[in-house]
Amino acid sequence: MxxxxxCTKLHLPNVKTIVGIAGEPLNSPISSHDIMFLNAxxxxxxxxxxxxREQQELGISLPENLVWTFTEGIEYPAVHMTKPIxxxxxxxxxxxxxxxKKQKKQAKEKRKINRKK
Numbered sequence: 001m002x003x004x005x006x007c008t009k010l011h012l013p014n015v016k017t018i019v020g021i022a023g024e025p026l027n028s029p030i031s032s033h034d035i036m037f038l039n040a041x042x043x044x045x046x047x048x049x050x051x052x053r054e055q056q057e058l059g060i061s062l063p064e065n066l067v068w069t070f071t072e073g074i075e076y077p078a079v080h081m082t083k084p085i086x087x088x089x090x091x092x093x094x095x096x097x098x099x100x101k102k103q104k105k106q107a108k109e110k111r112k113i114n115r116k117k
Contacts, residue, residue, distance in 0.1 A: 005038040006051035007061030013048075016041040067103060068096040 005020045020036040040047075055061055070093060 001034055001036045002038070003051075003054045003058055003060060005036055006047075007055045009038070009040045009043060010048065010051050010055065011061070011063070011066070013043075067100055069100070070096075 001020045001022055005018045008018050008020075009015065016039070018038040018040055020038070021034070023033045024031055
C-alpha cells in the first residue's frame with residue numbers, strides 16, 4: 001500500500017496528505033483492513049524518483065491503467081469543504097470525465113468485436 005500511496009503523489013504532486021485504505025473483497029472468507037497515512041508535504045526530487053522506480057518495478061498505478069472517478073456525498077456530521085483539492089480544477093474534472101467516457105466507449109467496441117469472433 002505504501003507504493004500505491006507514493007504513486008498517488010506522482011499523479012497529484014500538489015497533494016500534501018495521502019491516505020490509503022484497503023480491505024478484502026466483500027465475498028472473501030477472510031477479512032482484514034489496512035490504512036496508511038503518507039505525509040507528502042516536503043517531498044524532494046529523490047522521493048519522486050523513488051516512487052517512479054517502484055511504480056515501474058511493480059507495474060502499479062501506471063497512467064494508461066488508471067480510471068479517475070469523482071464521487072460526492074454528505075457524511076454525518078456534514079462537513080463542507082471551503083477550499084478545493086490542491087491540483088484539481090473544474091477543467092481537470094471535465095477532462096477526466098471525457099477520458100473515462102472515451103475509454104468506456106472503446107471497451108464497449110472491443111467487447112462487440114470480440115463477440116463477433
